[in-house]
Amino acid sequence: MFIRGYLRASTDDQNADRARDQLTAFANERGMAIASWYVENASGTTVDRPELRRLLKDTQPGDILLIEAIDRLSRLPGDEWQMLRNEIESKGLRIVALDLPTSHAAMQPTLGDDFTARMLDAINRMMLDMMAAIARKDYEQRRQRQAQGILKAQQEGRYKGRTKDTDKRRRIAELLAAGFSVRKTAEHAQVSTYTVHNVKKHGI
Known part of the structure; x- marks a missing residue:
């Protein structure tokens, strides 16, 4: 059983790595270890995430x-x-x-007989769908509240919008121009791979 840990945060000022200890402890309690980590700062509203795609490319059945x-x-x-x-x-x-x-049973060496395994899979699938729907609704509600807050700030003349860190983006562009890979650029500039891809696509 090969365990792949996936950690994500939405923005660069959030710590995507913060839950590493929790996942490690969870696996250790079951006598297992996480063999590979995938960490990124990227929106959960898209499947076009470099580390998620790398995980799916690396994975094997089981x-x-x-x-x-x-x-x-x-x-x-x-x-x-x-x-x-x-x-x-x-x-x-x-x-x-x-x-x-309901998903924790997958960490057991065996799920019992075939009927039990199929029942657990069906229950887990239903719960995954429900929680994914809740996560999406929470995102949409937060976006709606944010839009309302911005509109109010604009009406009151207080909204200035987000500003780009030009110096940091210039450093990223320099590293890319020097031939560094996206991952190495992210490490040297101390940013996420998502930001590097953004600079690569949109420039400074």
């Missing part, structure tokens, strides 16, 4: 995708979540989330 919570994996619209879940299932990858107890 592997475990270990996450802190379902919203770390997805804040996708319903149809896009179904596509991602189908891709995960087609690769024989099993999702285990700390906030979803």
Whole structure:
């Protein structure tokens, strides 16, 4: 059983690595170890995430995708979540989330007889869909509140919008121009791979 830990935060000023100790402890309590880590700062509203894509490329049937919570994996619209879940299932990858107890059985050496295993899979699938839908609704509600706050600030003349860190983006551009890979650039500039891809695509 190969366990792949996936950690995600939405923005550069959030610590995507903060749940590493929790996932490590969870695996250790079951006499297991996390063999590979995938860490990134990227929105959960898209499947086009470099580390998630790398995880899916690396995975083999029977592997475990270990996450802190379902919203770390997805804040996708319903149809896009179904596509991602189908891709995960087609690769024989099993999702285990700390906030979803029904998924923890996948970390057991055996799920019992075939009927029990199929029942657990069906229950887990239903719960995954429900929690993914909740994660998406939470995202949409937060976006709506944010938009309302921005509109109010604009009406009161207080809204200035987000500003880019030009110096940091210039440093990223220099590293890329020097031939550094996206990952090495992110390490040297101390930013996420998402930001590096953003500079690579949109410039400074």
